[in-house]
Amino acid sequence: MKLDQIIAGRAALLDQTIDGLRHLVLANPQGPLRLCLDNSPPDAGLNCVIQTDNLIAVRIAALQWLHHSLRDSPSYPGPNCLFPTPFQCSRLNLMLRILDYLAxxxxxxxxxxxxxxxIVYPRTRFASAAxxxxxxERRRTQRLVNEATSLMNGGYRALLKGQLR
Incomplete structure (x- = not known):
């Protein structure tokens, strides 16, 4: 598949060139497509390079998802390691709100x-400090604050590796 075929019919959310590499984020019904392209001619086919490290399984899963997305195959939901569950999404949003409030x-x-x-219990009021x-609720709030701070201080890398708890 050629680059012009990939871009056709998809809105470019980002198209930026940095250090000779073209970074594209394309709108897609299954989720945004993020591509980093070298300076190959536009009519060249799409070739993918995968780094062989301890994340190769995640990289292969991402490539499979990209392949199905480019073919407009809506039946392929994508591997679990690439997308957080609805519970994980709500928990991550909660932690982001906590970090904003902390800042x-x-x-x-x-x-x-x-x-x-x-933030955590907006409908609950505690009458006394005791x-x-x-x-x-206090213990859960403290755990959420600690986990959010941990994510901010480097734990987010686990998210990028598909290692959500």
């Missing part, structure tokens, strides 16, 4: 309680 309210002494009341201190 905006640094230095606040009641930060964990506010995160618990505003009730909050002994609650399972």
């Amino acid at each position: 905006d309210n640094a230095g606040n002494p009641n930060l964990i309680r506010e995160i618990g009341q505003l 009730e909050w201190k002994t609650s399972s």
